[in-house]
Amino acid sequence: MKAEIGGPIDGETERRIRDSFGRQGLMAHLGATLHEVRHGLVSIRMPFRAELSQQHGYFHAGGTSAIADSAGGYAAYTTFPAASSVLTVELKINLLNPAYGEALEARGTVIKAGRTLTVCQIEVFAERDDERVLVALAQQTLICLEGRRDTPAGPR
Amino acid sequence: MKAEIGGPIDGETERRIRDSFGRQGLMAHLGATLHEVRHGLVSIRMPFRAELSQQHGYFHAGGTSAIADSAGGYAAYTTFPAASSVLTVELKINLLNPAYGEALEARGTVIKAGRTLTVCQIEVFAERDDERVLVALAQQTLICLEGRRDTPAGPR
């Protein structure tokens, strides 16, 4: 039976996602946190701080891309077998509106789950005052590496 | 006369680029520095540290994208009029090889300089031991906002 995108996931899968996210040094460094973790759908929040800015004081597109990449990656990873690893093949992002506000939220959704390749769409919203504005839209291709551990390899 | 891509730029333009880069809080936060600044060609270096990693201990695609975005953006900006601002319209990046090594270098080059839109290509190399490996390739569209200051606006 095929699980529904956005539906609940078991505790084991959720732990796998949260552990992997916890190993992403960049997410902690950017102050980004996992928000929702559902089947084929993951969202990540990142509150504003000056360390995330570009030259006009908005969120830098690089930070926006970083949480978009992780949101899509983990959305895909929820649909992968336990003994596997996820890598981004490519990401394309359109910056639609100036990204300013209290926080950004990237919401990744699996559009096509394949055995080898999975395609996600990611929306990034800026939360400002009582508004929620779509500031970026992305498409991403992920690859499932079966049997590859999701942890650092030993010394190369 | 049309300046050559990769050719020298005047001190005024270089100062404009370096000042703008200096206002990007994210670049400092990632430990990224401006390397080359030439006409239509800018490179940025980012030494590895754990705060930049993804779950396997490689550079996170988000950090790779961030320096790719700034390298392309500033390559474009060298070709813009002084009283203007640059914004990324969209960025597409392919991750070609695992991004590990002592440092990454993103090298942005203007492919087409237009009055409104400019298209750049960005190569990202990983420096490891004595090798230099292409780890990412990106295409990016930038917009020139004439008359818009390249500094934070006042209170909104």
Added chain:
Amino acid sequence: MKAEIGGPIDGETERRIRDSFGRQGLMAHLGATLHEVRHGLVSIRMPFRAELSQQHGYFHAGGTSAIADSAGGYAAYTTFPAASSVLTVELKINLLNPAYGEALEARGTVIKAGRTLTVCQIEVFAERDDERVLVALAQQTLICLEGRRDTPAGPR
């Protein structure tokens, strides 16, 4: 007042879209026809024939891209001023499933309508038997050329 995406358009705008589509020699050559024309939403249908195939006998990605490009372009064009022209800045398409069936339908939707740049998303469905399968997903950036006529220029 802002018109709603997917809402009705006036006869004048619809005529402008249909006339422009009629001038696209490629659409006729591919056997593609305008289906829906609404505010910020245009769909195009293309029945299968051997002239549209790739090596396995499916629809060639190039034909899929062609109707995706026109569907997004005309979706954007419905939101532009009458005395203007539309050009594609860039298009990114993911081929999700083998594109076979009686016909393809590309459905372009405006995600962000700007004065200069507009961003569309395009879904392409294959109609087979009684199914409708999403075979491609695209993101596209369009530029509005104000004052530029939407017809061939005179001799260059």
Added chain:
Amino acid sequence: MKAEIGGPIDGETERRIRDSFGRQGLMAHLGATLHEVRHGLVSIRMPFRAELSQQHGYFHAGGTSAIADSAGGYAAYTTFPAASSVLTVELKINLLNPAYGEALEARGTVIKAGRTLTVCQIEVFAERDDERVLVALAQQTLICLEGRRDTPAGPR
């Protein structure tokens, strides 16, 4: 030993590429022909005719994308094992300059050849009078389907 991109290929591989190209109904329908076939580098030419136009009388971005897609796809295919098939995963194209002239030439080059995924870059030039103008730049991801025949399947 690794063959060099742009180097010669054996007659068997060239035949495989030319046969596969010959099965692409769309290429014939667009009047496109294989030009160069080298290791990891394939070019395709398409002379102008009214059936390839968009509304202003230029080459339609869909036709430009179609030959870009095939040029990249066959460049990748030259590097694949004989008993395999190639499919496009995704394509991203920037339209840089109005595409008019006597003919277009798309030139696909392998940037990264992998066992499963291969990434190509494609340049499209317009030939006009004695000029050759870069009109489009694309990045493309291809997948190698080992053991899958490069011909139409039987009745589904």
